[in-house]
Amino acid sequence: MQGIWTTERIREAEGRLFAVTPEGELMRRASFGLSVQLADFLEDHTGGVSGRRVVLLVGSGDNGGDALWAGAFLRRRGVAVTAILLKPEKAHPAGLKALKRAGGRAVSAEDGPQWIARADVVVDGIVGISASGSLRPDAARLVDLVEAPIVAVDLPSGVDPDTGAVDGPAVRATRTVTFGGLKPVHVLAPSWCGEVVLVDIGLRPELGEPQLRRLDIVDVAAAWPVPGPEDDKYSQGVVGIAAGSATYPGAAVLAAGSAVRATSGLVRYAGHAADIVRAQWPEVIATGTVADAGRVQAWVVGPGIGTGSDGRDVLRYVLGQGVPVCADADATTIIAKSPDVLDARDPDTPLVLTPHAGEYERLMGRKPGPDRVTAAREAAKKYNAVVLLKGHCTVIAAPDGRIAVNRPRGAWLATAGSGDVLSGLVGALLAAGSDPWLAAAAAADVHSLAGAIAAQNAPTSASGLVHAIPEAIRAIRSLTS
């Protein structure tokens, strides 16, 4: 699992490392790593390094210092380097001196535009982990003129380091070179960071437990249930799907199909769409009511069940069965409207809630807001449930405080029925006995990979997603076995 640390933790760790390293050493490590990445970037984007033109946008702190030092290193490789100083009186003195000594040029913001126009690559050293708010007007004006690709130092300026939120002008980087450890911005605002490269500056031993995590492909592969030689269709976990209605059977077909494709365990369906589900997925044992469904090891409840009394009865029934439950879509709305349904639940039995922003608002009485990690964490605490907060970056919070952020793979998942497919995946893993937080995070990852496979750069559908699930699992397993 990749660890991600808040800027407060990064700063504390840096403080400890500072105390035991010679002055300027950490910045040298960071800026040398940055210069290697910049040379590599120049090679990739222009086919060479020597003779290329790099412009540094330099703010008033150490982030600008990193850029200036990296510029000095690049001079030694024959790069023409111009630093545009946003606050000349506050530019990092040692970095500026080093750049000038190496033959680099420093100009004011007023003189900046002509250099930006001729740059092969622009380096964003405007602000790093001490950032607050979006770009200030002087920086925003210059960034607006940039047509060359941008490499961000530590993080793209204007994007909030801890929440990834953007509420005004900000830098959109092609590559972000960060130091010591990943920060929340790198996983919460991937479209602003571009490719993220981590430079080791010896900070890891000081960092301790990460506050956020992102599953690696090996974690997903390890989390996915694989039948052993002794297994039969029951022992792998039977998942029950309580979804859909006679008028809207689609959610039932998608959620059941997703569970069928996710593992080789048995899938039961209970609801008004039994005939249609059976016709689409003959391997599903379909009945009309949850009470007739038979024994399952986990329930998926909600997609298309409606928010009236029938839906409420179904939800209350499955919550009372003493098995893990993934409550999705209409089930979330029912819980928000009638929280007493949760009284049916044994609090020790895992519950996974999968709200999108609107459902979150119903559950919590307020929008998730820009700090989606805190939003998910608070909902997980309030409901004593794993909360999978959907969005451009899905955040998965456990009631014990664990947070995972999903790796998005394009926006193709924004299609009708996509959520029904995700709930089927979560249910399949819950039925196999997975830890509910890991189940939700691994399901979200396979869901996004299946989306990318199904789409292949063209629009797809939720049915396409269902069919791509085995290929997504195959790809993940083949990369790790």
Ligand SMILES: NC(=O)C1=CN([C@@H]2O[C@H](COP(=O)(O)OP(=O)(O)OC[C@H]3O[C@@H](n4cnc5c(N)ncnc54)[C@H](OP(=O)(O)O)[C@@H]3O)[C@@H](O)[C@H]2O)[C@@H](O)CC1
């Ligand atoms: N510590 C370490 O071990 C290492 C740190 N390293 C590097 O140091 C960086 C952190 O440096 P830092 O703390 O000096 O502050 P930094 O982020 O450059 O900000 C400077 C000033 O900018 C201002 N400002 C604020 N918001 C703004 C905005 N929206 N737009 C414009 N300006 C804004 C605000 O000053 P103000 O103008 O408000 O007085 C703020 O104080 C870190 O990201 C990494 O790159 C590496 O070398 C590795 C070793």
Ligand SMILES: [K+]
């Ligand atoms: K920056």
